[in-house]
Amino acid sequence: MNLSAIDLNLLVAFEALYDTRNVTLAGQRINRAQPSVSSALGRLRLLFQDELFLRTADGMQPTPKAAALMPAVSAALEQIRQALTQGTGFDPKAATGRRYTVAASDYADVVIVPHIVAALRRDAPGIDLRVARLDRADLYAQLDNGSVDLAIGGHLTPPKRMLQERLYQEHFVCIADKRHPGLRGRKLDLARYVALPHALFTPSDDGSSRGVVDTALARLGHRRRVACTFAHIVALPHAVQGTDLIATLARRAASRLAGTGLTQRPLPPEVDPGPFDIDMVCSRRAPGDAALTWLQEVVRHAARQVQAQG
Numbered sequence: 338m339n340l341s342a343i344d345l346n347l348l349v350a351f352e353a354l355y356d357t358r359n360v361t362l363a364g365q366r367i368n369r370a371q372p373s374v375s376s377a378l379g380r381l382r383l384l385f386q387d388e389l390f391l392r393t394a395d396g397m398q399p400t401p402k403a404a405a406l407m408p409a410v411s412a413a414l415e416q417i418r419q420a421l422t423q424g425t426g427f428d429p430k431a432a433t434g435r436r437y438t439v440a441a442s443d444y445a446d447v448v449i450v451p452h453i454v455a456a457l458r459r460d461a462p463g464i465d466l467r468v469a470r471l472d473r474a475d476l477y478a479q480l481d482n483g484s485v486d487l488a489i490g491g492h493l494t495p496p497k498r499m500l501q502e503r504l505y506q507e508h509f510v511c512i513a514d515k516r517h518p519g520l521r522g523r524k525l526d527l528a529r530y531v532a533l534p535h536a537l538f539t540p541s542d543d544g545s546s547r548g549v550v551d552t553a554l555a556r557l558g559h560r561r562r563v564a565c566t567f568a569h570i571v572a573l574p575h576a577v578q579g580t581d582l583i584a585t586l587a588r589r590a591a592s593r594l595a596g597t598g599l600t601q602r603p604l605p606p607e608v609d610p611g612p613f614d615i616d617m618v619c620s621r622r623a624p625g626d627a628a629l630t631w632l633q634e635v636v637r638h639a640a641r642q643v644q645a646q647g
Contacts, residue, residue: 347381347384348414349414350369350377350378351389352411352414353367355410356621357498359397366620387402388400390403427627429631432461432463432628433463435465437464437486437629438466438485439486439489441469441470441489442490443538444491447571447594448590448593449489449640449643450489450639452638453636460635473493476488476495477499486629486632487617487633489616489636490615492549492613493616499619500620500621501616501618502616504617504643509549510586510588510591510604511603511604512574512591512601513525513533514581514600516598525583525602525603527557527559527605527608530605533561533582534563535565536576536582536584537563537565538566538568538586539566539567540568547563550604550608553607557607564582574591574599577599578596578599617633617640
């Protein structure tokens with residue numbers, strides 16, 4: 338194969354199609370119109386003598402040959418990107434006119450985003466930040482088309498085309514009023530946990546009254562009464578204080594939100610799901626963007642600050 342006769346843009350289009358599984362989203366990723374991407378796909382098929390991507394109800398699915406090609410294509414493009422950006426760097430203090438969009442869960446809004454905001458105001462005052470709601474239904478499409486730069490949250494299950502990095506681990510705790518009549522001087526065992534009414538944070542709008550703990554309860558043949566549900570995590574401590582409600586939430590969020598009138602209790606071991614990951618997720622375009630690579634490091638540093646605070 339004559340390398341000089343190959344258009345490098347075809348490989349860029351191949352990478353975008355593989356990551357997004359959608360001609361329109363691939364075009365948005367590489368700033369090309371849909372007909373141009375379709376034309377590139379046609380040329381790629383001729384070049385590799387394979388269909389590469391097949392139209393299905395779930396989008397453009399790669400053929401076995403495309404799947405075999407992807408690691409080598411991705412590695413080659415990454416080396417080229419690094420060569421082109423070598424020595425240019427990114428100066429956050431001098432940067433202006435850029436706005437990052439971070440999709441953050443309610444937990445991340447409370448626990449880690451304040452550290453990110455502080456870092457940007459200190460080290461990159463000319464850069465703006467938009468913190469968007471983490472919409473689990475549309476998140477990965479938003480990362481694909483670049484409308485979201487990266488996402489931070491727990492219990493994320495991105496597709497393999499995404500880059501997922503664990504920042505640290507969290508645990509659940511139970512919060513209750515310090516003067517709760519059902520808990521004063523008593524251990525929060527399984528029977529008492531099930532018997533007490535609960536407040537629950539449910540970020541989805543589907544009317545659900547079940548959380549992670551309910552799966553464990555169901556395996557044990559138990560069901561708790563969720564007396565109140567809330568769309569925002571910050572409402573839980575206010576709902577619990579001065580009432581007979583208890584609530585289960587991530588420990589660091591509880592520490593930041595719970596006032597002096599609340600107490601934290603470990604969950605009954607039978608229903609404690611154990612540690613869970615707080616992740617950063619982004620698309621594979623980040624390595625070619627020095628400014629976005631810098632933001633990723635800001636998030637990592639913020640995570641280290643969160644851990645240092647205990």
